[in-house]
Amino acid sequence: MSDRHILSQFDTDLHHISSRVLEMGGLVESQLTHAMQALHRFNLALVDKVVADEHRLNAMEVEIDAECGNIIARRQPAASDLRLLLAISKAITNLERAGDEAHKIAKRTRRIAEAEAGRTVDMTEIRLSGELAATMLHGALDAFARLDAVAAARIVREDEAIDEQYRAFMRRLATCMAGNPRVISAALDYLSIASAIERIGDHATNLAELVIYVVKGTDVRHLSREQLEREALRH
Template sequence: MPNNKIGGHYSQAYDEELQQAVDRLVDMGGLVLQQLRDSMAAFTTADVVLAKQVKKGDRQVNSFEVDIDEHCLDILARRQPAATDLRLVLSVLKSINDVERIGDQAKRIAKTLLKDEQGSRPSAEQLAELNGMSAKVQLMLQHALLAFQQIDADKALNVLREDKAIDDDYSRIMQQSLSAMMHDSQQISVSLQISNVAKALERVGDHSRNICQHAIFLSKGRNVAHLNDDELQQIVEKKRD
């Protein structure tokens, strides 16, 4: 979807190059989101074939990152962007790193199954807990990519707040896993699997949060890394002079 906040230059080709950078980021995000869905489906159903496909698909994610990186570097070299254009290119470069890391977490989930495919399996209740957390994570990633695509600081701020529910799920699942290991040594293998998947999902939430921060930086021109939600809200709500 073309972004009407990108453009207005003397060169239509330049406008298209900037738009392509954002579009390719969103496409890469879509690929990674599918990787995440497939990895969770593989883990939930013990589908070794699908898990291997996810692991293999990580190469495509890496290729995507290299392609976008080269596209952005080409813009920097030839166009020498300034102000908003420079922020856009830098934000895309930062965001593709987070998207690639999300792809790594999807691979991590797939490898969790592959490392112990003949071992004990989590219960239906435990899998339901993980899938509930995964659904929130996937939605957060979708919303983060949309906020970036639309350069919408308000949407990005709303998405940032979704991370609290994910952190709460992570804490609960980890506590349950630790308790299970302490009370039954036979649960150690299963608990380690659950902990590994939950940690991967928690990291996806963190990287989605980073993408939102990049969107706010792009929209507001302020570096918002390491700020809390209240500080972010003040920046988002502040109008330009």
Template sequence: MTEKRHIHSEYDQELDTLRGLLLEMGGLVERQLADGLEALITRDAELGDRVCTADYRINSLEVRIDEEATMIIARRQPTGSDLRLLMAAIRTGTDLERIGDEAEKLGRFAVEFAAGNTPEPSLLQGMERLGDTVRQVLRESLDAFARSDVAAATAVLDGTDRVGGHYDAVMRELITYMMEDPRTMQRALHALWCARALERISDHARNVCESVVYVEEGRNIRHRPAGAGPDATEEAPEP
């Protein structure tokens, strides 16, 4: 009996360690996004360079999380919610790594903007509003994951218009900007790619919320219809 308790304690510690790695990774990507946005808006080349070079820490954590989760599955052969947690840990690690990649793009474009290839300040204001909203979505998603809070995760998933509205506004501004002066096309395209990177960060943050629902309730809500709530199911297309 003592040996079983010891094994159970070791197993719990392994799961706690894995959760800790995911939370550490979440903190890093949140910082990476904040720094990338600041570098972009202020055209800070030095900060942009730091964002680009810091990405290796996020990549290393993803590899470690993948290895730790795979090892636990192989050694412990978990079932039920524990198995879902381990599968979600691998998936979430991938989403967080991709958020880091998108934030790195912001750092690279910040260097470009600092060199003079920058759009009009009014366009960067729209980008700042989009970025602030995406940061909020990421923060709420990570908080829901840390607390295993299905209600909070569902609230994020239901708030589909928060990022989409700002993204559409930036796109309209950029298209108008390019049509009025084709010479600005390269600068506007750089801004467009930044906006697209921010939208993708929001998508990956929402994936984290889907993983919370999967772990806690065993429901796989990926690939549901656009705009549908997390309780919706995807209908098969008519023949």
């Protein structure tokens, strides 16, 4: 087999596994969308859909990770391609965990819907943070698809907005529980949902940082946001 043919097949392998990551990301986006819709409408059919998709997501993580290992073993990739494959292995772990958080939102929504008392809680901050998390996740996947380090750096900057909404909801929840003890149980479920959304934002941030790692060859996980942005812009 010629070297050119081997390289062509390797490129095909990389394209295929990258496409699988984006497919998995699309499933997580769908889970989050359905979980938030279920919460806003107390729609238990959507809760069931999120729960059902969890098995498919777990299977995809296992399959893609195995494919990564096979490509590394067979192709012995050079530095830049090896970075991409290592990043893919970490990316699917973050996607699976983001899916777990969407699953948690769905399960807590079922409890709130069945208990009735929690339906009166103002969910403004949760709704906003859910929209932000969905935007961040979509943006991180888009940056991954295009290997766009600059776009990835913008995603990292957006994480603070979710944290701010989370803190605002915590304050509202404390006031709500003090004024109406009947909603305390549901309030704890809402707190779990808010925490899950915050963690989805964290996983989107991790995905964005992996894009910068692939493109620039620098591990930016523990850099400040200013340092990370400088690294993303570095030529």
